[in-house]
Amino acid sequence: MTVTEIDELVKRILRGEVRLHEVEKHVKDSNVATRVRRRAIEEISHLDLSPLDDNVVDFNDVVGRNCENTIGCVKVPMGIAGPLKVRGDHASGEYLIPLATTEGALVASVNRGASAITESGGAVVKVLDDKITRAPVFKTPSLEKAVEFIEWVEDNFGKIKEVFESTTRHGRLLRIRPYVVGRTVFLRFEASSGDAMGMNMIVKATDEVSRFIHENLPWVENVSLSGNLCTDKKAAAINWVLGRGKSVIAEAVVSRETVEKKLKTTPDRIVEVVLRKLYLGSGRAGVLGGFNAHVANVIAALFLATGQDLAQVVDSSHCITYCEELDDGDLYISITLPTLEVGTVGGGTSLPTQRKALEIIGVAGGGEPPGTNALKFAEIVAATVLAGELSLLSALAAHHLADAHMRLGRKK
Amino acid sequence: MTVTEIDELVKRILRGEVRLHEVEKHVKDSNVATRVRRRAIEEISHLDLSPLDDNVVDFNDVVGRNCENTIGCVKVPMGIAGPLKVRGDHASGEYLIPLATTEGALVASVNRGASAITESGGAVVKVLDDKITRAPVFKTPSLEKAVEFIEWVEDNFGKIKEVFESTTRHGRLLRIRPYVVGRTVFLRFEASSGDAMGMNMIVKATDEVSRFIHENLPWVENVSLSGNLCTDKKAAAINWVLGRGKSVIAEAVVSRETVEKKLKTTPDRIVEVVLRKLYLGSGRAGVLGGFNAHVANVIAALFLATGQDLAQVVDSSHCITYCEELDDGDLYISITLPTLEVGTVGGGTSLPTQRKALEIIGVAGGGEPPGTNALKFAEIVAATVLAGELSLLSALAAHHLADAHMRLGRKK
Amino acid sequence: MTVTEIDELVKRILRGEVRLHEVEKHVKDSNVATRVRRRAIEEISHLDLSPLDDNVVDFNDVVGRNCENTIGCVKVPMGIAGPLKVRGDHASGEYLIPLATTEGALVASVNRGASAITESGGAVVKVLDDKITRAPVFKTPSLEKAVEFIEWVEDNFGKIKEVFESTTRHGRLLRIRPYVVGRTVFLRFEASSGDAMGMNMIVKATDEVSRFIHENLPWVENVSLSGNLCTDKKAAAINWVLGRGKSVIAEAVVSRETVEKKLKTTPDRIVEVVLRKLYLGSGRAGVLGGFNAHVANVIAALFLATGQDLAQVVDSSHCITYCEELDDGDLYISITLPTLEVGTVGGGTSLPTQRKALEIIGVAGGGEPPGTNALKFAEIVAATVLAGELSLLSALAAHHLADAHMRLGRKK
Amino acid sequence: MTVTEIDELVKRILRGEVRLHEVEKHVKDSNVATRVRRRAIEEISHLDLSPLDDNVVDFNDVVGRNCENTIGCVKVPMGIAGPLKVRGDHASGEYLIPLATTEGALVASVNRGASAITESGGAVVKVLDDKITRAPVFKTPSLEKAVEFIEWVEDNFGKIKEVFESTTRHGRLLRIRPYVVGRTVFLRFEASSGDAMGMNMIVKATDEVSRFIHENLPWVENVSLSGNLCTDKKAAAINWVLGRGKSVIAEAVVSRETVEKKLKTTPDRIVEVVLRKLYLGSGRAGVLGGFNAHVANVIAALFLATGQDLAQVVDSSHCITYCEELDDGDLYISITLPTLEVGTVGGGTSLPTQRKALEIIGVAGGGEPPGTNALKFAEIVAATVLAGELSLLSALAAHHLADAHMRLGRKK
DSSP states (O other): OOHHHHHHHHHHHHTTSSOGGGGGGTOSOHHHHHHHHHHHHHHHHTOOOGGGOOSSOOHHHHBTTTBSSEEEEEEEEEEEEEEEEEEOSSOEEEEEEEEEOSSTTHHHHHHHHHHHHHHTTOEEEEEEEEEEEEOOEEEOSSHHHHHHHHHHHHHTHHHHHHHHHTTOSSOEEEEEEEEEETTEEEEEEEEEOTTBOOHHHHHHHHHHHHHHHHHHOTTOEEEESOOSSSOOSSOBHHHHHHOOEEEEEEEEEEOHHHHHHTSSSOHHHHHHHIIIIIIIIHHHHTBSSEESSSHHHHHHHHHHHHTOOGGGHHHHTOEEEEEEEOTTSOEEEEEEEEEEOOOSBSTTTTSHHHHHHHHHHTOOSOOSSTTHHHHHHHHHHHHHHHHHHHHHHHHHHTTOHHHHHHHHSSOO | OOHHHHHHHHHHHHTTSSOGGGGGGTOSOHHHHHHHHHHHHHHHHTOOOGGGOOSSOOHHHHBTTTBSSEEEEEEEEEEEEEEEEEEOSSOEEEEEEEEEOSSTTHHHHHHHHHHHHHHTTOEEEEEEEEEEEEOOEEEOSSHHHHHHHHHHHHHTHHHHHHHHHTTOSSOEEEEEEEEEETTEEEEEEEEEOTTBOOHHHHHHHHHHHHHHHHHHOTTOEEEESOOSSSOOSSOBHHHHHHOOEEEEEEEEEEOHHHHHHTSSSOHHHHHHHIIIIIIIIHHHHTBSSEESSSHHHHHHHHHHHHTOOGGGHHHHTOEEEEEEEOTTSOEEEEEEEEEEOOOSBSTTTTSHHHHHHHHHHTOOSOOSSTTHHHHHHHHHHHHHHHHHHHHHHHHHHTTOHHHHHHHHSSOO | OOHHHHHHHHHHHHTTSSOGGGGGGTOSOHHHHHHHHHHHHHHHHTOOOGGGOOSSOOHHHHBTTTBSSEEEEEEEEEEEEEEEEEEOSSOEEEEEEEEEOSSTTHHHHHHHHHHHHHHTTOEEEEEEEEEEEEOOEEEOSSHHHHHHHHHHHHHTHHHHHHHHHTTOSSOEEEEEEEEEETTEEEEEEEEEOTTBOOHHHHHHHHHHHHHHHHHHOTTOEEEESOOSSSOOSSOBHHHHHHOOEEEEEEEEEEOHHHHHHTSSSOHHHHHHHIIIIIIIIHHHHTBSSEESSSHHHHHHHHHHHHTOOGGGHHHHTOEEEEEEEOTTSOEEEEEEEEEEOOOSBSTTTTSHHHHHHHHHHTOOSOOSSTTHHHHHHHHHHHHHHHHHHHHHHHHHHTTOHHHHHHHHSSOO | OOHHHHHHHHHHHHTTSSOGGGGGGTOSOHHHHHHHHHHHHHHHHTOOOGGGOOSSOOHHHHBTTTBSSEEEEEEEEEEEEEEEEEEOSSOEEEEEEEEEOSSTTHHHHHHHHHHHHHHTTOEEEEEEEEEEEEOOEEEOSSHHHHHHHHHHHHHTHHHHHHHHHTTOSSOEEEEEEEEEETTEEEEEEEEEOTTBOOHHHHHHHHHHHHHHHHHHOTTOEEEESOOSSSOOSSOBHHHHHHOOEEEEEEEEEEOHHHHHHTSSSOHHHHHHHIIIIIIIIHHHHTBSSEESSSHHHHHHHHHHHHTOOGGGHHHHTOEEEEEEEOTTSOEEEEEEEEEEOOOSBSTTTTSHHHHHHHHHHTOOSOOSSTTHHHHHHHHHHHHHHHHHHHHHHHHHHTTOHHHHHHHHSSOO
16 A cells, blocks of 8 residues: 555545545555554544554554454563563473553562472472353243253253364363252353463353254343353353363462561461451451452453463453461462463464563473373463562562552652 | 673573572663563573563563563453544543453444443443542450441541541542451542553552551551552452442443344344343353443453453452343343552553553543543443443344354464 | 248359359259349349240240240230131142231231232242252362362262261251362252251251261361351342242232222332332342342341241241233232242251241141241241232322321330 | 131121121120131031130230231140359349240250350340331432432432321431432331331331322332332342341350360361351352341240240341350350341230240340340340350261251151
8 A cells, every 4th residue: 555545544534434444444454454553543633652553562463363453452561570480280390471561560569479489399280170252141931941942951961062072172061060049040161261361262162052052042132142141251150160261370488588578578477467368357358259369460460471361361360379377387378260261372372572572481382192281371360479478578579569559559 | 781791691590600580780771671581481491481571561660569580571462443432521532442452343343332331322321420549457355345446437537537648649538437347447449540550659648547547556566568459450249249440330221123134133132132131041050240242352352451450350350240121122231340440650551552442432641620531431341331331232132142252263 | 942042042143153155064954044134124223024934935935946045925916817718739728827026017018918829819829949058168288188078078078968967857858059269168968857847957967078078088178167158138149049848939910900900009009119219229239139129128027936046047038029010900919939948847947936926827736748837937938028019019009108107016 | 706607607707798807797795706716617628627726815805906807826846944144234144044945955955055155155246237127119200310209208308208207206217328220219217116116117107108208109019018128028139238137146155165065066166167067158158137046946936935926037137157266175166047027926926825935034024225136135035146156066066966856856
């Protein structure tokens, strides 16, 4: 496309003849379309939008996959924490952790926690469960028909599984949990999804199954492909109780010496903060899954750096953090994440910078066998959360939080 | 710094003589330090990290404010939705909405909703409350002393307010809500914070007040500067009930014609989805504040684009979405956000691309008078959430979700 | 025991030589002991306690089973509602429902609802699940040992089941759900319990299993026989999501004529109340399982009349009530109770008056086969809850609540 | 009424000419009506219902106040615990506590806890807040009108208060908290209610205010007198956060010697149970307000004995129990009840046996000045809850629970 043609298109937008989301109808190349939209907005808003420009993102890969009506890129600083020693079933060794954030002190804090854990022998991590879920909602004529429906689903699980899996390469249907409210029926599909987080897969598969159900039971009406019992991107008891994504636990024993020298406090001071802040405080606040210090900070920074779905920070950050002083005076610390939704393929993971972040951790792309890369990543995420909790709890116990915020979170 | 000096520093890192977070001790310029770290990781991990490079971010502005141990930037595609007509007390007119996301279909969906709302006359928006909160936790000798403490706080509110406000230019202490559990006391400070989201301000101010308390009541021990009754970045009933950040409501009446022609469904179909998915489904799932379709998606994309704190997507996405068919057949839709934590100054808002996103909306920097820019922004965020809800609910009602996901969320 | 001996014993109590709970050491007959304690308190407090006297309760049956340190009986008025037509799998026919309450208007309200349902053909009821649960909590040396423990439990389920069932005649172990938090392990035992509510049974059985575990895995320490993941007598998401006791649903279609003539309102008015009160209101209030009008009232009155555990009103009253206007103008109403904890044997069910209440319903004692009486009872409870919801929602819709309360809840 | 007349009436019931709830139309005396209904049911069901007979309850006092369609009384054993030493602002001294229950071991357990607390100097108790609430729900034409409405309410608080208080002798309107969801408005009225629990009072008063609102703002439609933001008899975050009824805290320091000798365990064992069961367990279970051992048991038994509203056990049993080992080795224990709904007048408190229970405690009837008796009662309830928690936690720590249940909860 010539410069003149671009200019002409921008003018047509300004004249209202072409709308911003219609640019791709006139230019095939999404990089050019992105520039055209940016130029048009510059004219409309009298702004210089050149910072949004990006020289590594090919918008032809982006549009139709990750974003529409593109006008450029937002750029968020990425810092590095670690090395962090992890002793999981899939991750074993020391890892560098990229974190993208605009919150001063966060990277430094995780880095300090990682250092304390690593010098104490590392974080032990276990993945206890792994599944993605989606729950369409159906309307039936009556309670009796609702019960007939869920019995039919149970009886035909094999056939449903076949239909489900015909739409996906790596997805495997594990279980269907029915929920009935009067004559309304929700089916919560639980599936494994290889190295992908799995929402795209399961949307397609449950849609196909819904069609299959309707063919066989015409009196069952699919009201909505999602009935919010999934539950995606909301704080929900069902996820907290049944898990979603990876259910992961990490622990470490940090020597008293490390606590005192590196973290500038003592195990019993940390235990005191855990007790009054995480249990009495969170309990009194009526949290759902929020018995922790700042897990959402670490999850958000890791998710952003590695191309995860940022809206899933809502559910993925549910966590109970626990500390006790052991008989020998060392500090025991664990974090329990029942609903960590992560993947190493799909979503934003293939974007250039996000891919690099995954490569730094060593978990980019699909694993061999499929699923193992996502499991390895989940273990490293959990260990990083552990580091973040250890460091902030120590800072609170040592009354250093405000100081750190002042020093690192604000420009003088 | 010469190339040779840089090479030398990278080698020292590789030899373990300099650690990654110590680079700034050797190079003052954080842009150079960022490059040094990136080079070192390239050597360690055998990666080409050039995509992380960035030509608009000055890391000297970043380090010491937004991020440490920087190695570059993550880049997320930004799309544009709108124009969206907003009829608020602060925002009035049509706005372009930048959204940064890697989830295909999201921008297109919000765009469609914005178009439907705009052609129906726009979204009416009201901000009902505005405050940031922080709740330190204290230990007292006994229940009787705990009661004495909170009575002292009440009696000395004026003096405490003075101490609080001595640390901040725009922060104003509004109220202190005491919570007592046995002999443990939490004070939930509520403050206005001008155009900033306010966490940095309130951390500093409550720290100062804690010191003041200890000077006057030496038997009151400050256990932790945050006692989780704040509650920051966790799903918490206390925020849902009392509000945090901006409490905002948006509504629109969308003509039946628009629903049918643009959204390809009918008002009663949308109402049916709202009833069974948002109320029966979310109720059965045991959500906290999650009576909506996908508010977290819109909040996350807007927060990322405009430099908000991404971990606050957790609380800020709490929402009840509501629809009804009016007597004349039009669709009434509202969204209610009790805990929207946003700002137009501070945090990541001054980073180059984020600043541009705020400028596109027309809310960059401080308002005149202070606070009005953040209020205007909150109204536009709420209207955008309304657009996102309207569009997804319509897609679900029309059974287009899976199709859209397949078309826009995956590359053929 | 002679009157003189009784007098002497009372005097010794007054002199502090015998404490109130030691009376049975001096008199074997608990009826006499009850009278002695009552006499002593009359002397201490200068009261006439003769109303506490009771001529049908044999305290020798009570002490050592239902109550200690007995001084008599509390007496609560019992009213009768019904006949209520029930169409369940176990209950089929018209039933009279005894309700014990001190809240004016309650019995009349349930009676009115029962009448409306019965004349519309009755309530269809289904029991979807049935189990009692108990979750002891264990401490293990480390996360790795915690995982080893739960794997051992899975591998040895057959043997555990044997140990469990060796302690009980009707209890059957159905499933064990492990929950791990760091190195702390909770095992949620799910068991069927015949016609009993089952808590006594499962306490004994899990205690035996805990011993068995400790014998085999000496490094597993049983911290507490209940770890609150049971969850008994607290509002808990785990019950709401997984169910506890009976999971029961009841529905009815009430003709428009009945709604208008008997309930003095219209289906759309009722639907409006359901929408704004039960969903918007309860949602905004942040309820756990409380999407209903006054289920706890009905459950409490039925539980008290029939000798159920009154503290379980807390969990058993969780309910979603749902209404819609059908195409033909009739009213559809359903109630969904996931956690109804009831029994027809054990607990207070064998006390004379409570037994009579169960007999009036026709469900006293054990069923044939075992468990069927409790299932029948659960169906009737659900139908009664349906009647209560229908009636109160109608009263609210017709703005008759305050009037009824004034007329029936207060003496002129 | 002659025996023949009674016989005739029973026959007319059996012939379907008179319905059970119509008996009072034929006999004025409710004692006779009660007997007539009982006789009829005996005929219908072939049962001997004489145990339901009662010689102290005058059903003429009951019908029209506490119960309709009466057929007699349910009788529940009442035991006595204590003396329990209480050091409150209203209760001061040693109290005997009547508990009505069918759960074996409960009275003995509370008694043991009371003894331990009393010999350690008693329970310190504080009431921090006191109010009853009711929240009608209104529909307005639009969000803008909703905001206009709540501003009107704020501006006219004085006049509203006048209208409210014109309907009640002891009720005082304290505050109105508005909640807006789209164009739906909830007004949460908070009022003091003297010695009554207050629901009857506040229903009448808010009904009057609703009328007043409608007169002044005809475009405000009252949808329902209760909008579930009250929240009555449901587990609701709004009560947990804002309180309802009395907000009471009790604490005790129990000497290590008492813990060891009387409670057969050690402070650190109790602390361990509290940590893993009450915080990790309840947290993992997703409780709302359920961070305790068995508060609902004690509340239910006290409520039943003293004529409180049993459905309010649901909210009144919300509690955080907390323990720690003090430096000198003694045990610190506290319980925190934010939502204790109790009264000493109204409801079931004037029934003969319930009145006696209140007299035993020393809190029957209205206080001088009004309200002080209910406050005194609330303090004693809290102290009793403390005793119950201490005893059960000790039993769990000592692994005596199953034993006690077997010994006291079952007949050999």
